[in-house]
Amino acid sequence: MNEASFSTDPQLAARHRWGRMFEWACAIATWMCLLFLAIMLVGVVVKGWPHLNWGFLTHFDSQIEPETAGIKAGLWGSFWLIILTAMFSIPVGIGAAVYLEEYAKPNWVTRLIQLNILNLAGVPSVVYGILGVTVFGHMFGVFGDWPREAVWHLPFGDKVLTGALTLSLLILPVVIISTQEALRSIPASLRHSSLALGATQWQTIRYQVLPASLPGILTGIILALSRAVGESAPLIMIGALTYVSSTPGNIGSVSDFFTKPHGIIQAPFDRFTAMPLVIYNWASQPDEIYQSLSAAGIVVLLAVLLLMNTTAVIIRQRFQSWIRW
Numbered sequence: 001m002n003e004a005s006f007s008t009d010p011q012l013a014a015r016h017r018w019g020r021m022f023e024w025a026c027a028i029a030t031w032m033c034l035l036f037l038a039i040m041l042v043g044v045v046v047k048g049w050p051h052l053n054w055g056f057l058t059h060f061d062s063q064i065e066p067e068t069a070g071i072k073a074g075l076w077g078s079f080w081l082i083i084l085t086a087m088f089s090i091p092v093g094i095g096a097a098v099y100l101e102e103y104a105k106p107n108w109v110t111r112l113i114q115l116n117i118l119n120l121a122g123v124p125s126v127v128y129g130i131l132g133v134t135v136f137g138h139m140f141g142v143f144g145d146w147p148r149e150a151v152w153h154l155p156f157g158d159k160v161l162t163g164a165l166t167l168s169l170l171i172l173p174v175v176i177i178s179t180q181e182a183l184r185s186i187p188a189s190l191r192h193s194s195l196a197l198g199a200t201q202w203q204t205i206r207y208q209v210l211p212a213s214l215p216g217i218l219t220g221i222i223l224a225l226s227r228a229v230g231e232s233a234p235l236i237m238i239g240a241l242t243y244v245s246s247t248p249g250n251i252g253s254v255s256d257f258f259t260k261p262h263g264i265i266q267a268p269f270d271r272f273t274a275m276p277l278v279i280y281n282w283a284s285q286p287d288e289i290y291q292s293l294s295a296a297g298i299v300v301l302l303a304v305l306l307l308m309n310t311t312a313v314i315i316r317q318r319f320q321s322w323i324r325w
Helices: 003-051 054-058 071-102 108-119 125-139 159-186 190-195 199-231 233-237 261-269 275-283 288-322
Strands: none
Touching: 003 288, 054 071, 054 288, 071 108, 071 125, 071 159, 071 199, 071 233, 071 261, 071 275, 071 288, 108 159, 125 159, 125 233, 159 199, 159 233, 159 261, 190 199, 275 288
């Protein structure tokens, strides 16, 4: 070997040592995080295990007999919140993303809109709660002591509809960004091929681009809705209840959708609670039994989030297996 080879070998060995040390540090950090997460999950499950039964899901909260208290009101309140939030945010988010990515010209106006969307995605959720209570409560609805000052007396206030609109504002930037990323992942050759065959731009987007980007779009939407399920600050700001012994529209089971069709129309305009609010109410109580109830509620909330995230993974894999380039 020449002199240059001998001088570079120690440097190469040192770089390899630093690389292995960095790999070990990352592995230790990962396993430490998993260990702490496992400890917290085991602790929560053990503490809430006495209340984890079917009755916990089918009973309302009870301040008189906390032994029989359940999370039914919060479960159904979260269900209606997510359904309405999806109805408001998905069409608007996908439409905005398609326009910005496929139709809008790359000028300073588009760049300004993109910058604002990115900034809105990082705004704390409590700010959206303040916006929701100001716009949907004080300006456009009858809310508390504000009925005379409301511009229009619309059915907002502290209702399911207000919570859904507020959460829609919260997740809308995430839906737009994730949809844009999914659209960008589609190769330009697919668009060019469709246009070369005589298809219009709308036909190309509808029949080629959107179906091909659907796995990424659905994954981003479900993950955004998962975030909305666990939010409590915006709901507290709009005045959602922490204790309620009814469900929106008095629909408390699947059969009620068929026996009480009027409840489906009434549900968006009823007062409500949600799982994070019920858990917060229990956790703030000094009695030990409420601490166990809050732990059981956390397990149910985690199960719902895990189910939604698992659904996102399954949908992505299923659509990816259908699409062949």
